[in-house]
Amino acid sequence: MMEKLVGRGQKKRLHSNDEPRRSPRKKIKAETDEMIKEEDGDASGEFSRPIPWKKIEAEGLDCDYALLFSKEEADTLFQQLEEELVYSTGEQAQVQVFGKVYNIPRKQATYGDAGVTYTYSGVTRVASPWTPTLRNIRDKVTNTTGRIFNFVLINRYKDGRDHMGEHRDDERELDPLWPIASVSLGATRDFIFRHRDARGKQSNRRIQPVKLELANGSLLLMNPPTNSMWYHSLPIRKKVIRPRINLTFRRIKLINEPKS
């Protein structure tokens, strides 16, 4: 149970087949340098603020990454959320997988506009009303991306043992043409994408996984068709001892008039 911690270069492990460092200050890492392009604050673009974005691309994968909050801002937001948020308990904190019931290895909460619901592994959750801090973060994301979101799924990982298995966010109630905006607060965690055709034993395709570090105060935009082509996961990292709160802002289609 106890950690032996002692920081032995946690960051380096992401570079497995290492090459000479061409850009030592990169805040995120991918398998190849080609996947990441600097897009330093082109304010003439569709984004309203000159934040340095990084583009992460692979076959069918399209993400934008930026540091949205300073460390001080992020730490404050984290503490405010720790006081404000109420996480699911009881049955709402369990998942039924293949007939077996498991406790979710993390904590979850759902907030959003009135009337929005979200179904995850057969369990429907109702969005609680936005809290002040969530509104702040949501508005910052909207101002930065030009996108409006009506829902946020929050996952809290108390340490590196809390995790999330490989999955796609491709629920039917999600607008497939809308990006998902993922805000990270607290401990840095590894984040792994795997192409859907590169899973399992007998997949002919050898598409390398894309590995990122999601830092305190960062925003990761997952643009279509990333979420249908790639699975993602937040793997166990036993050396991580601090908590992380992740907020994934989404657009949920209102299910008033479902198509038969």
Added chain:
DNA sequence: TAGCATACATAAGT
């Protein structure tokens, strides 16, 4: 080495 990371087999319901 011991411990960690990763890949895969596996569970039964929709």
Added chain:
DNA sequence: CACTTATGTATGCT
């Protein structure tokens, strides 16, 4: 009926 997501186990890496 293809797909689901967490756990357990095997194996490789450092």
